[in-house]
Amino acid sequence: MFDIFFVQQLVNGLSVGFIYALMAIGFTLIFGVLNVVNFAHGEIYMIGAYAGWLSITIFAPPLFVVILIALAIGALAGFSLERIAFRPFRRFRDEASLKSKAMREATLLSSLAISIIVREVAEKIFGSNMQTIPQDYLLLTPIEIGPLSFASGQFLIFGLSIVMLGGLQWLLKRTRVGLAIRAVANNPMGATYVGINTERTIIATFVIGSTLGATAGLVVGLYQGAIFPAMGFAPGIKAFVAMVMGGLSSIGGAVVCALILGVAEAVTTSFFAQGWGDLVAYVFLIITLIFFPTGLFGGGRERV
Amino acid sequence: MNALLEIKGLQVRMGEQTILDGVSLHVPTGGIVTVLGSNGVGKTTLMRAVSGVYRSTAGSIHFDGSDISRWPSHRIVAAGLAQAPEGRQIFSSMTVAENLRIGAVGLSPDEQAEEQEKQLARFPILRARYRQQAGTLSGGEQQMLCIARALMCRPKLLLMDEPSLGLAPKVVRAIFDLISLIRTEGHSVLLVEQNARAALRVADYAYVMDGGRIAIEGSSTELANDARVRAAYLGGHAS
Structure with a gap:
């Protein structure tokens, strides 16, 4: 018989894993299309949380309106990020320069710069202290199922993640913009020949990825009640590790690895002290890079 | 002369190099025109410039009455100029259905279904491979997919860049x-x-490129009998 404490930790780990998954998808989508890492993704997460917190403290709307606001702000942030940190470096349109090393390094630094600026500005405006969510919105209502105890926030995380992951699958497989995103990721040169608007597709990728990232930030804010300017850093690293483990451009791989990572962290903290949890991601990263350089689900195709 | 595509004095420079140096050619409505020449004379650059993948540095490209030389490639495709590019450029990780x-x-969805039915009737092998990943297709099948994909948008003009490259004689x-x-x-x-031999057989008119320029042009029968063309491209003896 399973120890009930273990099952509890498993569920906790999964809910953390889903948060990593939502973030990792943003990384993966952008990496797939542009072959670059978006270092400002953690700040999108932070912006999502602040958007939720601000809308709650200013006019206290119902929960689903808070979610919609965070989605919209996330989309807007993704759009602006692409405009400011990525578009200016994309002067040539052939595949060689679209995915070149110079392009990668330039946008790596520009997105890092944006990330620092956004974080500092947030600190200047709101202070570096943690903002607290009013009690009514805090999703910590305990829900007992048998001997297990969950917070309502965990259900929100599960529900929202599954809806968004399903929606993403639908979008990528069934809609024109989704097909375009996959086409550009698969073969940017071929995409120009069949008349795909590459610029618009890149914007769509940033908007979708950032919407997912902002949602992740919002639900964590509502669930853990801790909103501060640097909150995006740790989950950003974890999501990045999940992307690398998943094989860089595999969405399914990134989601599975994010869940594994979340559960592994939860299990680790239940056997060791809390501080050891963060070590898990780095150990996984090193093991992946040494033994599975193309990722666990990379299909043997090196893209970097 | 009713020209669907009219290229005048087209120049493409990349850095210090001039790849195309004043190319002029035209394709009449309903015509088949071929561009011959050995490797590296600028044939593929010409095709890419017409499709808007490369920017021309001088000259004009008129298609169906408008100058498309500054248009982005998606607008050119939407205007009815599609290309089956060199190297096929299919989406290998996506299915045949998705490529189409x-x-x-x-x-519209109805037109799309109708057009797809037409292409699948033309290439029965694509129907058999409909749900398969395009990367698993053979070279000939990929070429057919590439042509079918280009025809899906009902283009007025289809550009084909080396469609027979690397294929078995039967497929060619x-x-x-x-x-x-x-x-x-x-x-x-x-x-x-x-x-060149096969191309001259299907085309009405032909251009021979050399060093980024048009070296020889004429009707296909003229060129097939031209001593220089025979010696250089048809492997025959100058008669």
């Missing part, structure tokens, strides 16, 4: 038969080929 669906630019014959057939369906064709 991406090709259907600007079609099928592809050239197809080019003649496409014309009867109302598509004009601009064909770049290394296989």
Whole structure:
């Protein structure tokens, strides 16, 4: 018989894993299309949380309106990020320069710069202290199922993640913009020949990825009640590790690895002290890079 | 002369190099025109410039009455100029069905279904491979997918860049038969080929490129009998 404490930790780990998954998808989508890492993704997460917190403290709307606001702000942030940190470096349109090393390094630094600026500005405006969510919105209502105890926030995380992951699958497989995103990721040169608007597709990728990232930030804010300017850093690293483990451009791989990572962290903290949890991601990263350089689900195709 | 595509003095420079140096050619409505020449004379650059993948540095490209030389490639495709590019450039990690669906630019769902049915009837092998990943197809099948994908948007003009490259003789014959057939369906064709003999057989008019310029031009029969062309590209003896 399973120890009930273990099952509890498993569920906790999964809910953390889903948060990593939502973030990792943003990384993966952008990496797939542009072959670059978006270092400002953690700040999108932070912006999502602040958007939720601000809308709650200013006019206290119902929960689903808070979610919609965070989605919209996330989309807007993704759009602006692409405009400011990525578009200016994309002067040539052939595949060689679209995915070149110079392009990668330039946008790596520009997105890092944006990330620092956004974080500092947030600190200047709101202070570096943690903002607290009013009690009514805090999703910590305990829900007992048998001997297990969950917070309502965990259900929100599960529900929202599954809806968004399903929606993403639908979008990528069934809609024109989704097909375009996959086409550009698969073969940017071929995409120009069949008349795909590459610029618009890149914007769509940033908007979708950032919407997912902002949602992740919002639900964590509502669930853990801790909103501060640097909150995006740790989950950003974890999501990045999940992307690398998943094989860089595999969405399914990134989601599975994010869940594994979340559960592994939860299990680790239940056997060791809390501080050891963060070590898990780095150990996984090193093991992946040494033994599975193309990722666990990379299909043997090196893209970097 | 009713020209569907009219290129005048086209120049493409990349850094210090001039790849195309004043190329002029035209494709009449309903015509099949071929561009011959050996490797590295600028044939593929020409095709890319027409499709808007490369920017021209001088000259004009008029298609169907408008100057498209500054248009982005998606606008050019939407105007009815599609290309089956060199190296096929299919979406290897996507299914045959998805490749065809991406090709259907600007079609309503009904038109798309109708057009797809037409292409699948033309290439039965694609129907058999419909749900398969395009990367698992053989070279000939990928070429057929590439042509079918380009035809999905019902182009007025189809550009084909080396469609016979690396294919078995039987498949090459099928592809050239197809080019003649496409014309009867109302598509004009601009064909770049290394296989000069086969290209001259299907085309009405031909240009021979050398060093980024048009070296020789004439009707296909004229060129097939031209001593220089025979010696350089047809492997025959100058008579």
